[in-house]
Amino acid sequence: MEYRKIGNSDLALSVITFGAWAAGGWMWGSTDRNDAIxxxxxxxxxxxxxxxxxxxxxxGDSEEIVGDAIKGISRDKLQLVTKFGMRWDLARGDFGFKSKNNEGKEIDIYKYAGKESVIYECEQSLKRLGTDYIDLYQIHWPDTTTPISETFEAVSRLIEQGKVRYAGVCNYDVAQLKEADQTLEIISNQIPFSMVNRDVEEEIVPYCIEKNKSVLAYSPMERGLLTGKMTAGYKFEEGDHRQGNKFFSPESIEKTNAFLAKIKPLADEKNATLSQLVLRWTVERPGITIALAGARNEKQAVQNAAAINVKLSAGEIQLINTELARAGF
Known part of the structure; x- marks a missing residue:
């Protein structure tokens, strides 16, 4: 595995980081706890x-699953990255959306990052994870009802108490990053990025490069679209958030698969899967520090980790970029 320093900190993360959203089941059509562990x-x-x-x-399920999975591993050999600012148990802040929990009960999701909520959420996360500190603590989505300074004053206090090592953000634009930095140094921004979804390269990634902030790319496989295993008539399980998503329309799947067919010979030449080729390309992209790769079972996890063994020359990266442009991505 390769490891990269995050921002100006002494925190290093594995270049392929385990993304535990799907492990929690919610919005992915259920999960198997033992498989996730x-x-x-x-x-x-x-x-x-x-x-x-x-x-x-x-x-809370995903954090508890992570907590169970890491029992017995020396804490200093792990980097735990979690978030705050999305409440399903408190109707405050920006209303996000309606959803259903893993039991099928309707819940309302709010984006809220008031001071007392941040402190409370941290305590709950520490309990679920079974640890006494979080390496990187990130606001999950902007909350327009709370001053950014208030939110990061709370994170500052958690850092002073030793409960958090470093502060990060997710889904922040450049203006929000600048504002957060006035209260506390932000070392990273976790944002969506994939071969077919590169809007963040216009402003956010160049700003992060300039200010030495790391980019943690989430959904680098575009939630399974870039594996080459999706077909135009793919049927999603009940509760799977990908149903109705623009990337999963029959036209989008066909267009993506036509592109993937063009780069598959390169994957074959490297004795790699398409997923592994895509992940390696992602972490070679300027400004992208880490790729978050989700897995719901052992086989997927092993395959994701092995992506780091794929080596790409400058010419091979250019070949992929040329095919992306030809495909209209």
């Missing part, structure tokens, strides 16, 4: 020492 352990055995989760993933 095995996936995390298999990743760790291959050097994936960093795990990204959030309280909202399964309304």
């Amino acid at each position: 095995k996936a995390i352990k298999a990743s760790y055995d291959l050097g994936v020492t960093s795990i990204d989760t959030a309280p909202i993933y399964g309304q």
